[in-house]
Amino acid sequence: xxxxxxxxxxxxxxxxxxNAAMPFWKGxxxxxxxxxxxxxLCSILAFFLIGANPLEFFGAFIKGNFxxxxxxAKLRIWKLLKDTAILLLIALAVTPAFRMRFWNIGAEGQVLxxxxxxxxxxxxxxxxxQEWLLLVIMFVAAVAAGIIWSVLPAxxxxxxxxxxxxxxxxMNYVASFFVAYALVKxxxxxxxxxxxxxxxxxxxxxxxxxxxxxxxLLITGIMFVYLYYSKQGYEISxxxxxxRTARYIGINVKKVIVRTMTLSGVLCGLAGFMIVAALxxxxxxxxxxxxxxxxxxxxxxxxxxxLIMIGTALLVVFLxxxxxxxxxxxxxxxxxxxxxxxxxxFFVIGCEFFIRYKVHFRHKNRHAAEVPAPGGEGSxxxxxxxxxxxxxxxxxxxxxxxxxxxxxx
Amino acid sequence: xxxKEARNIPLALELKGIxxxxxxxxANYNVDLELKHGEILALLGENGSGKTTLMNMxxxxxxxxxxxxxVDGEEVVIRSPKDAFDHKIGMIHQHFKLVDLFSAAENVxxxxxxxxxxxxxxxxxxxxKIADRYGFIIDPKEKVHEMSVSQKQTVExxxxxxxxxxxxxxxxPTAVLTPQETAKLFAVLRKMKEDGKSIIIIxxxxxxxxxxxxxxxxxxxxxxxxxxxxxxxxxSSLTEMMVGKKITLNxxxxxxxxxxxxxxxxGLSGLNAEGLKVLDNVSFTAYGGEILGIAGIAGSGQRExxxxxxxxxxxESGEIxxxxxxxxxxxxxxxxxxxxxRELGVRxxxxxxxxxxxxxxxxxxxxxxxxxxxxxxxxxLLNRSDPKKLAEEIVNDLEVATPHLNTPVRxxxxxxxxxxxxxxxxxxxxxxxxxxxxxxxxxxxxxxxIYNLLNEQKERGVAVILVGEDLDVLLAxxxxxxxxxxxxxxxxxxxxxxxxxxxxxxxxxxxxxxxTDPEGGAA
Numbered sequence: 018x019x020x021x022x023x024x025x026x027x028x029x030x031x032x033x034x035x036n037a038a039m040p041f042w043k044g045x046x047x048x049x050x051x052x053x054x055x056x057x058l059c060s061i062l063a064f065f066l067i068g069a070n071p072l073e074f075f076g077a078f079i080k081g082n083f084x085x086x087x088x089x090a091k092l093r094i095w096k097l098l099k100d101t102a103i104l105l106l107i108a109l110a111v112t113p114a115f116r117m118r119f120w121n122i123g124a125e126g127q128v129l130x131x132x133x134x135x136x137x138x139x140x141x142x143x144x145x146x147q148e149w150l151l152l153v154i155m156f157v158a159a160v161a162a163g164i165i166w167s168v169l170p171a172x173x174x175x176x177x178x179x180x181x182x183x184x185x186x187x188m189n190y191v192a193s194f195f196v197a198y199a200l201v202k203x204x205x206x207x208x209x210x211x212x213x214x215x216x217x218x219x220x221x222x223x224x225x226x227x228x229x230x231x232x233x234l235l236i237t238g239i240m241f242v243y244l245y246y247s248k249q250g251y252e253i254s255x256x257x258x259x260x261r262t263a264r265y266i267g268i269n270v271k272k273v274i275v276r277t278m279t280l281s282g283v284l285c286g287l288a289g290f291m292i293v294a295a296l297x298x299x300x301x302x303x304x305x306x307x308x309x310x311x312x313x314x315x316x317x318x319x320x321x322x323x324l325i326m327i328g329t330a331l332l333v334v335f336l337x338x339x340x341x342x343x344x345x346x347x348x349x350x351x352x353x354x355x356x357x358x359x360x361x362x363f364f365v366i367g368c369e370f371f372i373r374y375k376v377h378f379r380h381k382n383r384h385a386a387e388v389p390a391p392g393g394e395g396s397x398x399x400x401x402x403x404x405x406x407x408x409x410x411x412x413x414x415x416x417x418x419x420x421x422x423x424x425x426x
Numbered sequence: 427x428x429x430k431e432a433r434n435i436p437l438a439l440e441l442k443g444i445x446x447x448x449x450x451x452x453a454n455y456n457v458d459l460e461l462k463h464g465e466i467l468a469l470l471g472e473n474g475s476g477k478t479t480l481m482n483m484x485x486x487x488x489x490x491x492x493x494x495x496x497v498d499g500e501e502v503v504i505r506s507p508k509d510a511f512d513h514k515i516g517m518i519h520q521h522f523k524l525v526d527l528f529s530a531a532e533n534v535x536x537x538x539x540x541x542x543x544x545x546x547x548x549x550x551x552x553x554x555k556i557a558d559r560y561g562f563i564i565d566p567k568e569k570v571h572e573m574s575v576s577q578k579q580t581v582e583x584x585x586x587x588x589x590x591x592x593x594x595x596x597x598x599p600t601a602v603l604t605p606q607e608t609a610k611l612f613a614v615l616r617k618m619k620e621d622g623k624s625i626i627i628i629x630x631x632x633x634x635x636x637x638x639x640x641x642x643x644x645x646x647x648x649x650x651x652x653x654x655x656x657x658x659x660x661x662s663s664l665t666e667m668m669v670g671k672k673i674t675l676n677x678x679x680x681x682x683x684x685x686x687x688x689x690x691x692x693g694l695s696g697l698n699a700e701g702l703k704v705l706d707n708v709s710f711t712a713y714g715g716e717i718l719g720i721a722g723i724a725g726s727g728q729r730e731x732x733x734x735x736x737x738x739x740x741x742e743s744g745e746i747x748x749x750x751x752x753x754x755x756x757x758x759x760x761x762x763x764x765x766x767x768r769e770l771g772v773r774x775x776x777x778x779x780x781x782x783x784x785x786x787x788x789x790x791x792x793x794x795x796x797x798x799x800x801x802x803x804x805x806x807l808l809n810r811s812d813p814k815k816l817a818e819e820i821v822n823d824l825e826v827a828t829p830h831l832n833t834p835v836r837x838x839x840x841x842x843x844x845x846x847x848x849x850x851x852x853x854x855x856x857x858x859x860x861x862x863x864x865x866x867x868x869x870x871x872x873x874x875x876i877y878n879l880l881n882e883q884k885e886r887g888v889a890v891i892l893v894g895e896d897l898d899v900l901l902a903x904x905x906x907x908x909x910x911x912x913x914x915x916x917x918x919x920x921x922x923x924x925x926x927x928x929x930x931x932x933x934x935x936x937x938x939x940x941x942t943d944p945e946g947g948a949a
Binding site for chain 2 (some may be wrong): 032034035242246247248249250251254255258259261262264265266267268269377
């Protein structure tokens with residue numbers, strides 16, 4: 018009887034189950050493959066859109082990041098390093114809050130205010146003759162500004178549960194207008210271009226970016242230890258996962274929110290200070306240049322792990338620089354680098370699916386069998402079962418994607 | 427297994443060789459099941475035996491890796507809940523999926539595509555008609571957020587009936603109901619059965635299986651053990667099928683010795699977030715060396731009472747006095763935070779009702795969850811080595827089944843999650859141990875492991891406060907039973923002499939006899 022209906026019976030073409038833990042190298046391989054495929058796709062796109070053959074395409078990435086001759090190479094590599102470092106520093110600043118599920122998207126404004134504060138110290142501090150003292154005051158002012166800009170939303174969140182995402186976002190615009198106002202005030206000629214500040218430069222032994230890059234590297238290590246091995250880092254994770262558990266165990270949730278955003282503010286302050294003292298030596302409304310938002314991507318891609326962030330920050334800067342070179346060489350719009358970066362990031366995020374889930378295709382020989390075989394794999398101990406859990410916190414272990422095409426044979 | 431093609435009346439539902447794996451775990455392995463037309467089939471099994479997973483495949487939530495599903499003798503493929511409804515199968519899940527701000531009827535029609543123009547008064551009528559037919563008591567216009575748990579469940583059942591389901595699957599429907607509500611539900615189920623509906627009811631309460639079902643199918647560790655007629659089974663025969671070996675259903679209860687006053691609560695009153703009184707002049711004393719049970723219908727103030735003692739909930743008035751077993755000093759715990767309570771040297775342990783939402787952090791591993799109690803000990807940096815040792819001890823001593831110490835606790839089954847939580851709370855050598863529904867959702871073996879742990883603590887002179895829902899267990903385990911009813915203490919009984927009826931009466935009586943409250947509710 019059943020056999021008559023076999024034609025009517027369709028197993029979904031694909032169905033998806035959750036993957037058990039995957040070996041580390043295998044996950045790495047999948048991610049590397051995703052980046053490679055994305056690059057190939059981009060090179061095809063580049064061929065059709067801007068007429069760059071694959072050789073020129075990849076050539077641009079090499080040239081853009083490492084230069085075409087020895088002298089250029091040094092410049093380019095240092096640019097790569099400093100751009101990575103500043104992005105990494107801002108990513109580190111947003112990470113503690115993200116681990117606490119505090120969605121701070123205001124790093125842009127927090128860094129900008131810090132940079133403004135540092136620049137203001139130079140502008141108004143003509144009376145401070147000692148260079149080191151000027152630098153210290155710049156640093157303190159920048160950190161103070163960063164803290165004010167990041168703690169304000171935290172206090173509103175802690176006391177009145179104000180939405181931190183909207184709050185921090187809007188603070189960005191306020192910061193941007195503060196800078197615009199200061200620039201108008203500081204440039205009597207009305208140009209609003211401050212120009213290079215002659216004082217308040219960090220010393221530059223070896224290379225002008227050396228101290229800065231090493232500082233960021235050191236902070237990366239410190240943040241890693243802080244988040245994974247310190248009591249405060251642990252509290253951040255508990256608050257992020259469950260505020261009720263935090264309260265139950267005696268963690269002062271409000272205190273942790275404010276404290277963590279203070280830390281974010283300190284790091285944003287450092288980034289703003291570095292922009293003025295080590296990188297740009299000036300401030301404009303675009304001093305941060307969207308890094309406050311790109312940093313969010315860098316942090317997420319690294320799953321909030323500071324060490325992995327070194328890699329993700331490098332990837333994003335590498336892409337931007339290479340695609341930027343491509344745009345210059347072929348004289349196309351600078352929207353093109355954004356397209357390339359978007360495609361690669363899409364693939365990197367998309368490949369997570371293949372790491373977490375396993376895709377099964379329909380058994381080809383299924384209909385031949387009268388009664389399905391009970392599966393040959395030996396059952397090794399039934400172990401645990403993700404049936405309903407007490408707290409209902411369990412996630413759906415797997416799901417079925419009904420296929421539309423399955424009906425057509 | 428031979429083909430049953432010769433059958434005259436096809437089965438309502440038949441499963442053959444269903445296998446479902448999650449990662450390396452076989453949730454179901456080669457499971458067969460038969461459901462006849464117009465019968466109530468109980469699906470019995472311990473926690474983690476794969477009952478819900480199996481039914482989720484019938485309801486279209488999961489898709490089986492192997493096996494076939496037949497409805498009315500015809501093989502079908504169920505890819506989604508919609509497919510399940512097309513085959514007239516409806517499942518009432520344990521966690522309700524209702525829109526709080528909608529009325530009962532609005533929730534019922536939500537998502538129904540019958541091509542008709544939406545007319546709420548017509549829908550109200552139709553819903554009322556179905557309700558009347560089976561004896562549900564419900565107002566279709568009432569908003570869901572104003573309903574009791576049992577009424578919400580009714581809405582879920584109506585949802586399924588409205589869509590024309592002939593096969594109903596209920597996942598532990600009685601877990602959230604009082605005995606009276608359970609009786610009402612069973613009456614409704616019997617009416618549905620008379621009406622020709624086929625019903626599968628998932629449960630692990632044996633007396634319910636015996637009272638409601640026609641046949642019982644048993645799963646054990648994901649495998650199908652067999653189906654028996656209920657009339658030919660007894661509690662012990664079913665238990666044997668379920669757990670695979672005979673277990674004694676006796677709980678030890680030693681005579682309390684060296685009892686000392688440990689906690690004295692007086693005049694505790696408090697409001698909930700909506701400003702309603704949840705605790706009303708609660709007074710009692712808990713003694714070291716005894717187990718004080720707290721009985722009451724869910725939501726009668728048990729949670730607030732324990733959380734008030736633990737410093738999580740702050741009551742409006744009253745005293746919570748704790749007697750230090752060492753110094754004999756008395757401290758008032760009211761208006762203290764959990765951290766202040768610890769810093770006072772009060773050795774208070776608390777196993778909250780919501781294990782993963784309050785007691786533990788689901789995404790963290792066992793070690794990091796054990797560390798919750800002790801992480802403050804280090805200087806700046808965490809000390810993970812001691813918690814790790816303790817975690818290993820707990821895993822070994824309490825037989826926690828986990829693939830690894832690094833497995834996030836939310837991947838463990840309910841019983842193992844609870845063992846980790848109870849293990850941690852006991853490890854800090856408490857002098858006062860509070861546990862809310864510690865065996866909820868646990869299988870028999872895990873439950874007994876927890877009872878033994880509580881008894882051990884009592885022997886050590888700990889004051890144990892146990893909030894429970896199974897009266898049989900409370901009566902067998904506790905030295906005294908406090909009954910709470912709408913935030914008031916309606917009686918404190920001796921656990922050795924009290925009867926179930928007495929406790930049940932104190933739990934449910936609507937008029938406050940002992941308390942002279944003039945505005946007594948007109949219930």
